[in-house]
Amino acid sequence: MHGLINRAIQCFVTDTYGTETWHAVAVEAELDFVEFEAMLLYDDALTPRVLDAAAHLLHRPRAEVMEDLGTYLVSHPSVEALRRLLRFGGVTFVEFLHSLDDLPDRARLAVSDLNLPRIELREHTSSCYSLFCYSSVQGYGHVMMGVLRAMADDYGALALLEHSGGDAGTEVISISLIETEFAEGRIFELGARAG
């Protein structure tokens, strides 16, 4: 798994629960180190181990931890650059939803060896969608739930999200769009410098 993903999990735990908690997670996951390097590649087996260790130490279901991770990725100031990159996907939340199919390609354009799980948006009506997430890491759908929830806030849209389970390797999220201009949303300027 790419260091960027592992590093994101590390930053999430550190920024949310403190450095000591992260060190405990690293020990429990038997990492032999405490710092993931964003630009190196790691064994795929490490990532689920880190997620399990975090869930165990925080006494919370892994799905919940993963959804918080998704929310963190979009809303925490220390990863503002990522929110901006996602906002490039579209001017409105609906446009953003339609850009999700391209997300792995967009990621690869930036970092050529970063392989994100494939996702696919299916439109049932103009306000009703399903997002199919195909990932070997169980619970990736929950991360996407967190991302979508935070992005809806970011665009000022009101959406109901539901994780409708799925088979091994496939998770489905149901998206009901209640209102596209529910609130102000956060400003996105093309020319702003990401912190």
Added chain:
Amino acid sequence: MTAVEFCGLDILCPMHLVLSDTGHVRHAGPTVKKLRPDLDLTGARFLELFDVKRPRAVTKMADLSALAGTKLHLQLRDPPQTELKGVIVPGPMPGHFTVNLSFGISIVDGVRDYALTSADFAPTDLTVEMLYLVEAKSAAMEASRKLNLRLQGAKIAAEEQAFTDTLTGLKNRRAMDHIMARYEKWGTQFGLMQIDLDWFKAVNDNMGHAAGDHVLQTVAHIMVEETRDNDTVVRIGGDEFVVLLPSAQEMGDLAAIGHRIIERLTQPIPFAGKECRISASIGVALFDPEGADTTAQVLDNADVALYASKNAGRAQLTFYEPELRENVTEPASRSA
């Protein structure tokens, strides 16, 4: 043609201007209007708004219309004097011309200066994708840069460790070889001392290794104190030291430093309520870049001088003379 009829052009190329045959602006696309929001562009003379940088010598509308189809380098005359790329073609009405503009490479500054959003670019325009790439690549580069800095820090620390004697913090033999090679290459003249501790083995045998280690650390401290910052104190073996002194090139200076070291090392060193008594023998040689001797030979010369000091009854300092070699029975075996 009314403003409504320019609607199609406004969507396809929001950064366009329609000019009359006199060179006056008939219509400005919505994004061009954002470049000068306080100005009514309609009716203004195009060449008064924009300076044509290349091709040169475009001063009137006839010059401009003759350039139909070629790439234009334009610059806004009033600040911010943004540079733009453009192309002019006849149309859409007879006797009119359309200029389409783009930011080119100055796009990153352009979107910031004019607070442009995705809606200001045509849906087919790749500008937003390019801005995405610029940001994504910058973020990735920043992550790589941080990794490189950390790796460089680790490399420096590892090198520092590889060149350091861990017990005393002095330089080790590998570091000495590097420094001498550098002096030889640069032609730096320097004094060289070989220093052996006298009676150190007795301290180790009678008072234990902890006492021996303490003595070595104290000796290292004294040698560093008695030499200058750009001199190098090296521990090359158990109780053998070398000092490289580019700061002292005169025999008199070297003798003064050497005698001070012997004097201080002869003072008893307290350890665990007892006193460790040692002394030092020193051999001195000079490296002269003009001379025939290599640094390796100078090291050996100092060794020969050291051997003479030991034979003369310890706590002695001897300068190397070629004659010393005749009295020495086995100088080579000492440096092995």
